[in-house]
Amino acid sequence: MHAHFKPYVSLTAAELIEHAIQNNEGRLTASGALAVSTGSRTGRSPLDRFIVKEPETKDKIDWGKINKPFSANDFENLWFEVHHYLQSQPHYLGNYQVGADEENCLEVEVLTQTAWHQLFAHNMFIRKRANQTSSGSNIQKLNWQVLNAPGFTCHPDKHGTHSDGAVIIDFASQRVLLAGMPYAGEMKKALFSVQNFLLAEHDILPMHCSANAETADKTSRTALYFGLSGTGKTTLSADPKRYLIGDDEHGWSRNGIFNLEGGCYAKCIDLSEKQEPLIWYAIKFGAVLENVVLDKERIEKYEDDSLTANTRVSYPLEHIPKRVTANKGGHPSAVIFLTCDLSSVLPPIAILDQYAAAYHFLSGYTALVGSTEIGSQAAIGATFSTCFGAPFFPRPAADYANLLIKRLTETNTPVYLVNTGWTGGPYPNGRRFSIDETRAVISAIVEGKIDKDDCRKMEIMNLTVPNHLNGLDETLLWPEKNWHNPVDYRSTALQLANRFIDNFKQYQVDEKIRQAGPSGAGI
Incomplete structure (x- = not known):
């Protein structure tokens, strides 16, 4: 018995x-965190x-x-x-x-x-x-x-x-x-x-997004950051200048936004004190490191992906000094869709109206960089994930898109598409936008410094792009200028536009939403 x-x-x-x-489930690291291994999973x-x-x-x-x-x-x-x-x-x-x-x-x-x-x-x-x-x-x-x-x-x-x-x-x-x-x-x-x-x-929109606020007050205006793993969602919300609400999962009601969690679950691969100080200093006693390789002195080797590129740390929100202790905030002053564009077609920032926001919300375009799914390490390429988190949304996608439009209409919240991926040529050529460059874009958005009257239209992708942005080289705002061959750029842009169009055929939505997406038309 x-x-x-x-x-x-x-x-x-x-x-x-x-x-x-x-x-014998794990051992303490030099930082005081508990390090564990999850085997093949x-x-x-x-x-x-x-x-x-x-x-x-x-x-x-x-x-x-x-x-x-x-x-x-x-x-x-x-x-x-x-x-x-x-x-x-x-x-x-x-x-x-x-x-x-x-x-x-x-x-x-x-x-x-x-x-x-x-x-x-x-x-x-x-x-x-x-x-x-x-x-x-x-x-x-x-x-x-x-x-x-x-x-x-x-x-x-x-x-x-x-x-x-x-x-x-x-x-x-x-x-x-x-x-x-x-x-x-x-x-x-x-x-x-x-x-x-x-x-x-x-009547609450559940969101796969991070959130931070201007102040520690629970009624403070907030910013939301949507995106799949590897787009910078956790890194960008852990902004030393702002107060963190949460890094991954939130609800948006008629009263504002609220965190679903009490902690953060951040990627550790290539983690550095300089680029991600909030996450770096949150890794201490009480935190749990998953599949992070240690040296003989138990110092974390964040650059080592020999176990997995999906190394992780979980820590409670109390490990973040600048946080909104109420774990909730007011309506957002900005909604940001983060995408890691491998094709180097998308600009570092584009302005979306509510229909374009619904289109890109449903599309959830990004790249499989730093995937959280086992067996996908070699699958580096473009992907679409409905609502920027298809594996976690059980209802039909239109249910969530309609809720998004409803919230945006009620609050008149501006929406931006931000490319944290490649510029100057497609992967593996060109280069990825630096964290500093992306932070300049994000700072301009959350500080309300985007001049919506000084923009131009990117015809193939049907995007509205600002002509100027403080802290960012203006040539970066227009991707075609950073390619060696404009003809190659336009050919790649048409291919990406057609991928968007083919993917969107699965959705039964208002025609205004469909028309807000890429047209595939030439410049």
Whole structure:
């Protein structure tokens, strides 16, 4: 007969780190962070993510390659096995909420096999205060439950999974199951997907974006930074001149924006003190480093990608001195879509009206640079990801685009497309915009210094481009000028425009949105 263990409940960060070291789950680095390895699972596994198909939500989910159905019976059987597995060994329990808006948050009970995964939850989710009671959430009054057992092995023939691991969301029973998934990002993205589904029903736009503010006041005007991994979303929001709200997941209601998380999950590859000081100094006791190589003195080798290019650190927001402690802010003064354009066609900045904003929001164009998905290291190329985060948005894309237009119309918020990718020629030629150049663009945007009356039209891509921007060489604003051969530029631009047009055929939207995209017409 197997022993039955009670969980360690609501341990502090220090206690969880002690347990992790005693359990040989990781070791302390020279900076004081806890370094762990996730084995072969060094990123998200999209083929192993499922949603239980049940009557209440089955007609509201955009089923397909991303949102794959899972049998309710198989889920129940697997949940029972994993729960029994966890109870047969020491495990850890914590209570959190997902969403800083008390009326629109999830109350979540997280049960983990390892201390370090519980520490990750402790960092990334919002910790419930002692004696805190629910104010009656609009989203759900009952707790959601998460089981995270990275050591459990799934068997596809028996459990109905794709491989030896799975991430499964069940909206009917308000449960999330992670089995055989050591990569901690799976846990946060699963709960992000849950909120992306639920918030939309309450007139709230869920967003894969970072956010910062002018001041520490919760009513301060904010800036939102949308973008996939590798575009600079986390780096640019960690601006020493501004106050951080959050780095990845937010909601936008009629009252303003709010963070879904209590921490940050930043990429570490090539991290430097000079370029990313806020992230650099946040890596200390309490932080968790995933798959970062250490030297013999346990000093982090951030340039080393021998385990993965998707090296990561999670840390609580308290590690950022300049932050908005309320974890929320007023309506944005700017919405910024970040794209890493490998083709070197897009300008470093373009101004979008609400229809062009909806077009580029749905397109989610960028490059697979620093992908968070395992098995994609060699797939460096252009990609489109709906809403700048297709793997995390269960509803049809038009639901989110309509909410975006509604918020933009209500608030008259300006929107910008910012290319953090290549200039002077396509990858691997040319060069990538420097962080300093991109920061100059971002500073001009958030400080309201973009002259919208001094612009010109980029016909092929149908973009409005400023003629001048302080801190940036004006020749960079017009990409064609930086190519050796203008004919090659125009040919590449037409190819990119046609890729946009072909990708957008999947969407059934207002014709004004479609017409706001690239035309493919010559100059």
